[in-house]
Amino acid sequence: IVFLAAVMAVSACAGDTREARVHYVNVTALEGGDGFSWDTAFRHPQEALDAAHHGDQVWIAEGVYPPESLDGREVLRLAPGVEVLGGFAGNERGAWERDPSRFLTVLDGQGASYHVVTGADNAVLDGLTVTGGNADGGLIQGRYGGTFTGGGMFNAGVSPEIRNCVFTGNYARTGGGAVYNEDNSARISDCTFEYNEADFGGAIQNRGSAARIVNSMFRGNESRISGGAVANFEGAPRFVNSVFSGNVSSGVGGAALGNTSDADYTNCSFTGNRSDVSGGSIGVWQGHTRITNWILWDNRTGDGTELYGADGDVSVQYSIVQGGYAGTGNQDAHPCFKVDGQWGEGGLWIEGDYELLSSSPGVDRGTASGAPDFDARYNLRPQSLAHDLGAYERTAF
Numbered sequence: 414i415v416f417l418a419a420v421m422a423v424s425a426c427a428g429d430t431r432e433a434r435v436h437y438v439n440v441t442a443l444e445g446g447d448g449f450s451w452d453t454a455f456r457h458p459q460e461a462l463d464a465a466h467h468g469d470q471v472w473i474a475e476g477v478y479p480p481e482s483l484d485g486r487e488v489l490r491l492a493p494g495v496e497v498l499g500g501f502a503g504n505e506r507g508a509w510e511r512d513p514s515r516f517l518t519v520l521d522g523q524g525a526s527y528h529v530v531t532g533a534d535n536a537v538l539d540g541l542t543v544t545g546g547n548a549d550g551g552l553i554q555g556r557y558g559g560t561f562t563g564g565g566m567f568n569a570g571v572s573p574e575i576r577n578c579v580f581t582g583n584y585a586r587t588g589g590g591a592v593y594n595e596d597n598s599a600r601i602s603d604c605t606f607e608y609n610e611a612d613f614g615g616a617i618q619n620r621g622s623a624a625r626i627v628n629s630m631f632r633g634n635e636s637r638i639s640g641g642a643v644a645n646f647e648g649a650p651r652f653v654n655s656v657f658s659g660n661v662s663s664g665v666g667g668a669a670l671g672n673t674s675d676a677d678y679t680n681c682s683f684t685g686n687r688s689d690v691s692g693g694s695i696g697v698w699q700g701h702t703r704i705t706n707w708i709l710w711d712n713r714t715g716d717g718t719e720l721y722g723a724d725g726d727v728s729v730q731y732s733i734v735q736g737g738y739a740g741t742g743n744q745d746a747h748p749c750f751k752v753d754g755q756w757g758e759g760g761l762w763i764e765g766d767y768e769l770l771s772s773s774p775g776v777d778r779g780t781a782s783g784a785p786d787f788d789a790r791y792n793l794r795p796q797s798l799a800h801d802l803g804a805y806e807r808t809a810f
Contacts, residue, residue: 433468436461439503440476451503457481458489458497458520467494473541474503475516483525485550485560491536491573499541500577513540513577521545522583527560529583532568532599539576543591546583548611561586562618563593565609572597578604585611588618588644590634595620602627606642610635613670614644615660622648628789628804629655633762636662639696640670641686649675654789654804657683657694658754659762664689665696665721667712672698679784680706680794682767682803685754688714692721699724706779707732708748708767708803731780733802742778748803749773768805775802 437446437454438461446453448461451474455461458478461471480488491497500513522529522545529546530538546564565583566575580591590609592601594617601624606616615634617626622645631642641660643652657668667686669676683694693712695702702725709719710733719735720727731742749772754765769775779800786794788806796806 431466433470434465436465436469436471437474438471439474440478441474441503454503462490462492462495462497465492465495467492470496470498470508472501472505472508472511473497473499473518474501475518477519477521479521479523480526483523485525485527487526487528487531488520488522489530491531491533491538493533494535495533496537496539497541498539511540517542519544522547522564528563528565528567530566532566532571532573534571534573536573537576538566538573538578540578542579542581544580544582546585546591548585548587550586562588562611564589564611565591567593568597568599569593569595570597572599574600575604576602580604580606580616581608583609587611588613588620589616590614591616593618593620594622594624596622598623598625600625601629603629605630606632606634608633610637612636612638614640614642616642618644618646619648619650619674620646622650624648624650625653626650626655627653627785628791631655631657631668632659632764634660636664636666636670638662639664640666641668641688643669644672645670645674645676646672647674649677651677651679652681653679653785654787655681656767656789656804657681658685658764658767659756660686662688665691665698667693667714669695670698671695671700671702671725674700674702676700677703678705678707680779680788680800680802680804682708682805683712684708684710684750684765684767685756685762686712690714691716691718694719695727696721697723697725697727701726702728704729704732706784706800706802707734708775709734710748711735711753731778731802733775742780744774744778746774748775767803769801769803769807771807771809773807776807778802
């Protein structure tokens with residue numbers, strides 16, 4: 414039986430239409446399938462992408478999908494306007510039946526792929542785990558970087574949407590262990606970035622990018638130079654309702670680096686990040702960084718600074734900053750998380766729960782100006798008199 418999406422997509426030929434199609438992928442399928450059903454699924458996701466057209470979807474069943482060769486090739490090259498969905502058991506009739514947290518769909522570069530995924534304009538990657546990227550050499554692509562950047566995913570001059578994905582265990586020699594964004598406006602939401610590594614931006618490097626990152630978690634990422642989780646060069650990225658915890662930098666910015674960029678962070682929580690030099694949470698070299706409705710607490714650094722700016726402008730308002738910081742509505746008071754994160758034996762980060770207790774000085778202390786009307790779990794903001802600080806709005810009173 415072939416299940417087709419009930420959507421009409423316009424082809425490249427004027428006046429020509431075709432019914433958008435679902436292409437099925439299952440690692441346990443027999444060779445030679447046409448991808449028109451679960452029973453005749455493709456075995457490798459790239460087969461489905463090569464057959465797909467703008468407006469189509471690719472459904473991938475649980476399992477581990479390696480690259481087709483070990484010559485540096487990616488596992489998956491996205492196609493413009495095609496949605497790639499993971500988290501299927503392999504018998505669903507509708508995308509709403511999938512469960513990515515239960516049926517893990519893993520794209521694994523096995524340390525051989527320079528990029529596990531390469532992006533495309535208006536493409537969607539949703540519900541997959543991306544791991545094993547190793548951007549350590551090869552031909553240069555893009556304006557600044559290529560196969561030295563974006564071990565998990567490489568987006569130069571293209572703007573995909575990335576949703577509900579986990580990027581873990583990816584490496585880049587220079588920038589963006591998990592994701593590299595260049596000259597684009599990529600959209601990232603509800604993703605987890607953990608244990609990725611690079612020189613600049615252990616998880617993400619944005620260069621000339623207006624990427625928007627919403628409701629995402631950055632933990633345990635590492636930079637060998639600066640920007641433990643994120644490094645922003647040029648561009649104007651925006652981060653909303655996101656948590657940065659337990660990230661490490663050997664240089665500046667335990668969690669994030671700003672360099673000639675115009676970055677904006679709203680309702681984020683930064684805690685337990687470490688820098689060996691300056692800026693336990695963020696370091697800024699030139700450029701401008703705006704911080705609103707934030708919590709910055711227990712981020713450690715060699716010179717004792719939560720925030721560090723060198724020839725840069727860092728504006729902070731309506732935020733909790735350990736040690737204090739000039740600006741409207743700022744406080745130096747323990748945020749009273751439900752559970753504090755902590756560094757355990759052997760340098761292991763033990764995650765906490767960063768919702769706020771009723772006694773928290775962050776409850777009802779934020780501004781609505783420029784703030785989201787939802788929190789990291791899509792609870793409405795505000796729940797009481799005003800927006801809470803940090804990524805989570807308190808819902809129990």
